[in-house]
Amino acid sequence: xxxxxxxxxxxxxxxxxxxxxxxxxxxxxxxxxxxxxxxxxxxxxxxxxxxxxxxxxxxxxxxxxxxxxxxxxxxxxxxxxxxxxxxxxxxxxxxxxxxxxxxxxxxxxxxxxxxxxxxxxxxxxxxxxxxxxxxxxxxxxxxxxxxxxxxxxxxxxxxxxxxxxxxxxxxxxxxxxxxxxxxxxxxxxxxxxxxxxxxxxxxxxxxxxxxxxxxxxxxxxxxxxxxxxxxxxxxxxxxxxxxxxxxxxxxxxxxxxxxxxxxxxxxxxxxxxxxxxxxxxxxxxxxxxxxxxxxxxxxxxxxxxxxxxxxxxx
Amino acid sequence: xxxxxxxxxxxxxxxxxxxxxxxxxxxxxxxxxxxxxxxxxxxxxxxxxxxxxxxxxxxxxxxxxxxxxxxxxxxxxxxxxxxxxxxxxxxxxxxxxxxxxxxxxxxxxxxxxxxxxxxxxxxxxxxxxxxxxxxxxxxxxxxxxxxxxxxxxxxxxxxxxxxxxxxxxxxxxxxxxxxxxxxxxxxxxxxxxxxxxxxxxxxxxxxxxxxxxxxxxxxxxxxxxxxxxxxxxxxxxxxxxxxxxxxxxxxxxxxxxxxxxxxxxxxxxxxxxxxxxxxxxxxxxxxxxxxxxxxxxxxxxxxxxxxxxxxxxxxxxxxxxxxxxxxxxxxxxxxxxxxxxxxxxxxxxxxxxxxxxxxxxxxxxxxxxxxxxxxxxxxxxxxxxxxxxxxxxxxxxxxxxxxxxxxxxxxxxxxxxxxxxxxxxxxxxxxxxxxxxxxxxxxxxxxxxxxxxxxxxxxxxxxxxxxxxxxxxxxxxxxxxxxxxxxxxxxxxxxxxxxxxxxxxxxxxxxxxxxxxxxxxxxxxxxxxxxxxxxxxxxxxxxxxxxxxxxx
Numbered sequence: 001x002x003x004x005x006x007x008x009x010x011x012x013x014x015x016x017x018x019x020x021x022x023x024x025x026x027x028x029x030x031x032x033x034x035x036x037x038x039x040x041x042x043x044x045x046x047x048x049x050x051x052x053x054x055x056x057x058x059x060x061x062x063x064x065x066x067x068x069x070x071x072x073x074x075x076x077x078x079x080x081x082x083x084x085x086x087x088x089x090x091x092x093x094x095x096x097x098x099x100x101x102x103x104x105x106x107x108x109x110x111x112x113x114x115x116x117x118x119x120x121x122x123x124x125x126x127x128x129x130x131x132x133x134x135x136x137x138x139x140x141x142x143x144x145x146x147x148x149x150x151x152x153x154x155x156x157x158x159x160x161x162x163x164x165x166x167x168x169x170x171x172x173x174x175x176x177x178x179x180x181x182x183x184x185x186x187x188x189x190x191x192x193x194x195x196x197x198x199x200x201x202x203x204x205x206x207x208x209x210x211x212x213x214x215x216x217x218x219x220x221x222x223x224x225x226x227x228x229x230x231x232x233x234x235x236x237x238x239x240x241x242x243x244x245x246x247x248x249x250x251x252x253x254x255x256x257x258x259x260x261x262x263x264x265x266x267x268x269x270x271x272x273x274x275x276x277x278x279x280x281x282x283x284x285x286x287x288x289x290x291x292x293x294x295x296x297x298x299x300x301x302x303x304x305x306x307x308x309x310x311x312x313x314x
Numbered sequence: 315x316x317x318x319x320x321x322x323x324x325x326x327x328x329x330x331x332x333x334x335x336x337x338x339x340x341x342x343x344x345x346x347x348x349x350x351x352x353x354x355x356x357x358x359x360x361x362x363x364x365x366x367x368x369x370x371x372x373x374x375x376x377x378x379x380x381x382x383x384x385x386x387x388x389x390x391x392x393x394x395x396x397x398x399x400x401x402x403x404x405x406x407x408x409x410x411x412x413x414x415x416x417x418x419x420x421x422x423x424x425x426x427x428x429x430x431x432x433x434x435x436x437x438x439x440x441x442x443x444x445x446x447x448x449x450x451x452x453x454x455x456x457x458x459x460x461x462x463x464x465x466x467x468x469x470x471x472x473x474x475x476x477x478x479x480x481x482x483x484x485x486x487x488x489x490x491x492x493x494x495x496x497x498x499x500x501x502x503x504x505x506x507x508x509x510x511x512x513x514x515x516x517x518x519x520x521x522x523x524x525x526x527x528x529x530x531x532x533x534x535x536x537x538x539x540x541x542x543x544x545x546x547x548x549x550x551x552x553x554x555x556x557x558x559x560x561x562x563x564x565x566x567x568x569x570x571x572x573x574x575x576x577x578x579x580x581x582x583x584x585x586x587x588x589x590x591x592x593x594x595x596x597x598x599x600x601x602x603x604x605x606x607x608x609x610x611x612x613x614x615x616x617x618x619x620x621x622x623x624x625x626x627x628x629x630x631x632x633x634x635x636x637x638x639x640x641x642x643x644x645x646x647x648x649x650x651x652x653x654x655x656x657x658x659x660x661x662x663x664x665x666x667x668x669x670x671x672x673x674x675x676x677x678x679x680x681x682x683x684x685x686x687x688x689x690x691x692x693x694x695x696x697x698x699x700x701x702x703x704x705x706x707x708x709x710x711x712x713x714x715x716x717x718x719x720x721x722x723x724x725x726x727x728x729x730x731x732x733x734x735x736x737x738x739x740x741x742x743x744x745x746x747x748x749x750x751x752x753x754x755x756x757x758x759x760x761x762x763x764x765x766x767x768x769x770x771x772x773x774x775x776x777x778x779x780x781x782x783x784x785x786x787x788x789x790x791x792x793x794x795x796x797x798x799x800x801x802x803x804x805x806x807x808x809x810x811x812x813x814x815x816x817x818x819x820x821x822x823x824x825x826x827x828x829x830x831x832x833x834x835x836x837x838x839x840x841x842x843x844x845x846x847x848x849x850x851x852x853x854x855x856x857x858x859x860x861x862x863x864x865x866x
Contacts, residue, residue: 075721080647093586094645094718163736249708253732255714267567267586267710 006084040300053289061106066190068100072256072298080272090274093264098274101256102282102310107284108257109239112173116238117231119177125227131185132192133215143189146182158241159250169202172245176238187230225301229294236290243283258283316646362818362841366651367557370396371569371578373713374536374562376737379519382501383455383462389562391498392582395853396541396558397438398547400497401429401448408607408761408849413497414443414525424487424802425470427495431478436546437504438529445474450505452482452600454513461765465491487800498851499765526552527857537562547857554860566710570834573600579836580854585647586710591834603838607833607849610659612771613651613715614640615824618750620785628690630821634676634753635683636726642718643827646711651829658767658810659759659828665806670814672825684726699727705743706754708734715826716754719747746777750817753783756829761850763810764799770823771795771813786822791840838865 041047061065069088070076075095076087083090089098131142149157161175171307195201198218204214245251246259253260258279265275372389380387382394401415415429435443449472456462456469471483484491494500502525507518522530525548528541539560543553561577563569566584573581574594583591583602593600615633617624624630639653654660656670684694692699706718708713713734718732735743744753757780760766769780772795773787791813797811817823833854835842838861845858 073721073724075641075645094714094721095641096717096721143487163739166733166735166739237647249713249734250736253713253734264713266565267584269567270590 011270015312033305037300041131041288041296044296044299046292047299050294050296051124052279053285054293057106057286057289061110064103064107068097068103070100072096072100080268080275082272083183083274089278090272092261092275093268093272098261098278101261102258102278103283104256105258105261105279105282106114106286108169108255109242109259109283110177112169112257113235113239113286115173115194116176116180116241117234119173120181120234120238121227121231123177124181124186125188127181128185128188128190129192129220129223132189133211133219139189140254144187145177146185146189149179150182150186154237154241155244158245159248162245162250167245167250169252169255172242172252176241179241180234180237184227184230187227188223191226192219195219195222208213226298229298229301232290232294232297236287236294239286239290272298320408330622332552356723362551362554362860363863364551364556364860365863366555366866367559368555368580368839368856368859368861369561369578370580370856371561371563371572372582373564373569375564379460379561380522380530381503381519382498383451383503384458384514384519386460388582388705391851392853393539393560393854394501395497395525395526396528396560397522397526397530397544398497398501399855400499400501401431402492402496404496404761404849404852406606406847406849410492410496414448414502417490420492424489424491424800425484427482427491429480429482429495431480432548433478435525435548437506437523437525438544439504439507439523439742440546440717441504441506443502443504443525444477447502447505448480449474450509451500451503454508454559455503456674457801459499459515461760462494463473464488464765466492489763489803489806490764490803491797493761522549527855528558538825549857553855555804555856559857570594573834573836576836579839581834582853583834584710585650585829588650588832589648591832595780600834601842603833603842603846604848605660605831605833609761609766609850610661610758611829611831612659612759613646613655613711613754613756613826613829614782615719615826616744616750616755616770616782617822617824618748618751618752618784619822620748621751622692624702624751626690627820628686629692630824631676632683632686632690632726632834633723633728634672634821634824635679635686636723637676637719637824637826638678638722639826640678641722642715645718646714647827647829650832651827654825654828657771657816657825657845658763658814661759661828662763665763665804665809665810667811667814670818672818675818676824678717680722680726687726687728694727695701697727698729701729701731703731703733703751704754705733705735705740705750705752707737707740709737712754712756719754741779744783745779745781748777748783748785750783755780758851764795765815768795768799771817782822784822786820788816788820791816838862 073096076097077091077095077110079091079093079095081087081091081095087097087099088104092098092101116174127142127146131139140201157179158175161171161178201218209218220241242251242257243259243262246257247266249263251257251260261279262276265272265279268275356707370392372392374389374437376387377389380393380397382390384397399413401413401416402410403413405411414435415431418427418429420427429448431445431448431761437443445509452469452472465484465488468484468486469482471481473481475481504523507523508516520533527542527544527547527549531540531542533539539562541558541560543556543686547553561572561574566587569578569581570583570587570591572578573591576599588602591600591650594600595602617630619625643649643651643653653673655668655672656666658666660666687699704716706716716732716734720732723730744750757770758766771786772782772783772792774782794809794813794816796811798806801809833846835854837844839845839859840862841858841860845854848854
């Protein structure tokens with residue numbers, strides 16, 4: 001492939017540090033980009049805090065069997081026991097250990113959050129890229145479709161999908177992805193419309209590169225940064241949707257998730273506060289973590305916008 | 315009085331300022347008024363007064379019509395007691411008491427039933443009521459009525475020899491026939507409204523005209539219904555209350571909250587709320603009432619016997635042995651239900667034979683269960699024997715029972731896939747498509763095994779909701795059930811003993827718990843004892859209760 005580094009700015013650094021020398025070596029450029037990205041990210045306090053929270057949650061999810069004091073599916077004590085040394089978060093309405101349930105619940109909630117956001121990125125990304133690059137009739141059809149989905153309230157779309165197909169883990173992910181893909185599609189579409197008019201794209205077209213190459217290797221890498229922020233936000237949205245479904249009793253009952261724990265807790269708000277407080281806190285922490293991460297990423301990707309937002313712009 | 319005395323202090327100078335004097339005078343006046351007002355109801359306590367209103371609250375759960383000849387949805391049944399009436403009702407001990415019929419007689423062969431009706435009654439719209447309405451209701455509505463459909467094929471003749479007499483002839487005796495004609499199963503419907511119309515779509519199903527103490531006024535979908543005193547009610551001067559409102563509140567906890575805060579006056583309690591209600595009742599403003607002779611409400615597991623491994627009786631027995639029913643009662647029913655002992659509910663004291671006892675036949679014994687599964691050829695492999703699906707409606711108490719069962723069966727290596735569904739989808743899956751492994755539901759026993767129990771065990775090819783979905787068919791059992799339904803009470807117990815034994819052996823359905831019924835009511839109403847002199851599927855009709863003037 002006759003690659004022209006100057007005309008294909010594949011990294012963040014090249015775009016944002018316009019005044020610096022353009023590295024000749026693509027590998028070195030990538031390494032530098034990653035390094036500057038990380039160092040900038042570390043300097044955004046929110047972003048780093050969010051990252052730390054998420055890393056902790058992922059660690060908990062992986063090591064749940066080691067951390068949990070009991071098997072979360074066994075009835076290990078009487079029902080509705082308040083927090084004690086044996087059961088630090090008490091027991092639920094059928095006598096399962098709440099701490100164990102909460103630790104295992106991290107797995108389902110994170111898995112749904114990440115998988116749904118990833119699925120939304122793939123579907124939304126493909127549709128947005130196609131619409132933004134091809135324009136014309138394709139654009140009209142695809143973007144109207146995205147708008148149609150956006151006008152429907154997310155929870156209604158998900159409830160409808162669950163009612164039709166039942167609630168298994170993968171269907172749940174598909175349903176959540178179905179509800180949030182237009183967000184990604186519109187974002188990538190906007191990026192593509194903007195980027196396809198740039199000189200490096202024109203140069204690539206003149207150089208007779210394949211469409212796939214232009215879309216995937218030239219435009220996409222430059223379109224991604226703001227999308228990554230959206231993915232983090234989507235993951236938090238997906239966790240919230242799953243919790244909402246669980247709360248309504250519509251999530252997959254074979255899965256242990258935070259929302260499911262809240263469903264059983266509804267009837268015992270007065271009798272057993274621990275059943276609702278701890279899962280509620282867990283959801284809160286995960287959502288805050290993801291939102292902080294998204295804020296941090298946004299600051300790196302789009303520093304001027306953030307400064308403007310907090311009143312620091314010149 | 316005591317509190318007034320303790321609050322009185324020695325007067326100080328400041329107390330004689332004009333403002334304080336005025337306040338004191340006002341206080342004195344207020345106290346004397348209050349004392350007077352308090353003394354009056356004490357005198358009037360014996361004499362019921364007219365006036366005031368009551369707000370009853372319930373979860374509307376799909377309420378679309380009010381006519382309980384056409385639906386057996388709980389909220390419709392609660393409301394029907396208010397606007398509809400029937401030939402007979404029952405007191406707290408389960409004894410039949412006259413309502414629209416003043417007396418009734420059964421011929422010696424058990425085939426002819428004669429009802430003598432009250433004369434000069436009017437429907438709530440002022441049109442006269444007569445025996446023709448009773449005949450019309452039986453001939454036109456029975457085919458839509460889940461419970462009456464039992465008697466339809468047996469009816470040989472329905473006659474009204476005069477305005478106030480109805481004679482019903484059956485082709486063969488049916489022990490539970492009188493039960494079928496009580497007001498819960500057979501609310502009377504006006505001929506002048508329904509004659510010549512399409513019954514299921516008649517607008518009167520949503521704006522009913524009945525013989526009950528209250529008359530329908532309006533229905534605000536999803537929020538409330540309102541009823542006013544029926545001026546033509548047969549038992550004058552009842553009802554004493556001017557108005558009855560139905561508040562539709564879709565959550566068990568909110569229902570009780572509303573009652574505790576005095577926003578509503580009556581709820582039927584969900585099990586998760588009973589303890590809290592009893593706690594709240596200590597302040598004296600509300601009262602928890604247990605319906606002593608209730609229609610048995612039994613949580614049951616149906617096994618789909620068309621499929622392996624449920625087709626193997628040893629597997630069904632093993633699953634029963636592996637089920638800790640005391641634990642389920644403690645968790646899902648907060649210890650207020652009890653373990654069912656056999657197919658015939660314990661509430662039917664004259665019919666239940668205690669010699670068949672599930673607690674003795676299938677005590678909680680995971681080791682024995684595991685041995686039985688080994689014997690049946692389902693050996694433990696990698697901590698698992700086989701996997702089954704357990705389907706249920708995703709609400710309380712089923713959610714808790716299902717998760718409890720999953721935890722208990724896991725101990726013997728049975729992997730349970732939980733499938734908690736919306737009620738309509740569950741109904742379709744279990745009863746219409748028979749596409750399930752094991753299904754969990756709570757079934758009402760009504761007031762006789764013929765009405766509420768046979769449906770779970772006798773051969774059933776139809777796909778009617780809440781009737782034997784298991785594919786089990788035993789002609790011997792069917793014969794015994796038919797014989798028991800047609801025999802005099804004294805001979806029925808011996809037959810039901812055989813019935814219990816067959817079910818205990820074959821276990822197409824296992825009965826887990828038998829739950830009582832609890833209501834909670836505001837204590838500001840008088841005459842609550844008479845109001846709650848009810849049993850089985852009956853709910854208060856609010857004709858007896860009255861409100862003293864100061865409580866309105």
